[in-house]
Amino acid sequence: MISTAGLNLTFQTNDGPVHALKDVDLEIGKGEFVSFIGPSGCGKTTLLRVIADLETPTAGTITVNGESPKAARLDRAYGYVFQAAGLYPWRTVEGNIQLPLEIMGYPKTERVERAERVLKLVDLEGFGRKYPWQLSGGMQQRASIARALAFDAGILLMDEPFGALDEIVRDHLNGQLLDLWKRTEKTICFVTHSIPEAVYLSTKIVVMSPRPGRITDVIESTLPVERPLDIRDTKEFLEIAHRVREGLRAGHAYED
């Protein structure tokens, strides 16, 4: 689904070049839930942005659905969920969800239909006519996930979507996201800096470390598909979490 080989990205800044991604080799299969975890500056968001064709790598190859990221973007291969909900304040929730559909040229009746369907998917039925400021932070983020789901892209790219929310809301949304993933069978790339979140959600955890941004470990989760919240107290869960922590330490992620 997504595959990279020898991927490098160097930003030219006033303080000299910054090696944001170094020799990234990664395979992501269809229907996987992949978490990218690491401290700030490890390039996890940059990698997501490269997949989304928001950044261009300086060396190496990357294919999304077997084509270049740009071609994949033009084919509407992915939906992107940003750190902040980023709903346009002059549009209702419904209007925000219909925004990509308008740009992609869906007819009006189908737009309405699809907006209704994805609102149901993220448990926001009946909130379509509200403006973003009338919604809580968690609801706004759910609306932005609905917006990314509206045009049926096979891949969902999520950049710390729950980072700004409190832990209780976050747990709730994590459960909902897993549900959604199982129902829609999408491939999800999920950037986070929370170890429990990464372990709870993923089928595969990519541990990254900074300076230069690189992959230090890739962990295939052995947790079952059905994951109640209290799975986080099981031995298996803690073992995986431990390995993630080891991976972060190995990358000198805790330095300075």
Next chain:
Amino acid sequence: MRNVLPVVTVVAAILALWYAAAIPLNIHQSLVEAERAGEIVAPEGANVRRDMSGLTLAFRNPSNIGDVFGQDRPRLPAPHQVFAELWDTTVEKKVTSRRSLVFHAWITISATLVGFGIGTALGIVLAIGIVHNRAMDLSVMPWAIASQTIPILAIAPMIIVVLNSVGLQGLLPKSIISAYLSFFPVVVGMVKGLRSPERMELDLMHTYSASPAEVLWKLRLPASAPYLFASLKIGIAASLVGAIVGELPTGAVRGLGARMLSGSYYGQTIQIWSALFMAAISAAVLVGLIALIQRQTLRRMGLES
């Protein structure tokens, strides 16, 4: 009630200051008239008094102070004279009459509105160009700023003469001077507004592979609405000034500028002041109208509760 008291206090203070200022400014004329009527004033002779300060004369002739508020052609008309003239030329005259200030105000406001329309459209078009085209970004703004440093009073006659020579007369030349003043705040506000979307909001559009036109219509323009309205309020007031200035060099016989000009030709200070007040009232009404449209629009867009 809590709001009324401060407002009344300020208005009362302004009126008091105005009346007080009328005394030293008008006393010379009052003494000339009193002397002519056979009264004894101190000192005698207009020539002697010419270089004396108004305050000194007022102190030496306290009995003549009352006369300064009722002259036909005072240097500074008293407030009640201006308001009586305003009442007379708005309420008491038919609006179609040449002596009606409503008639003259409408002449000026119609030119203002046309100029405001041209200026706003031009401002928006330039701003869109500046935001989308690097060459325009670098080249247009300095010219726009330079255009505003030229005194409008200097350039207005040239615009009138040039347009007259190609056969344009009446409303349009005035409107163009109006537009000249009002496009600038719109350019500045709209450039800022069109650039107000954050990186993330633009990235989102990029992930949808939206065209620049779609980004403009669905993101940049709606995001710039609050900025546009702030600019429009400045723009419409500038438009009115432009229309009035546009009436001055043509020797126009209609419009608020014409009233001020003919007032100054004939020393009709009361007429000048009432025309000034009418201009101020017109500006307040126009700005208020924009504010009303702003509230309605932003509320409908969900940007204001």
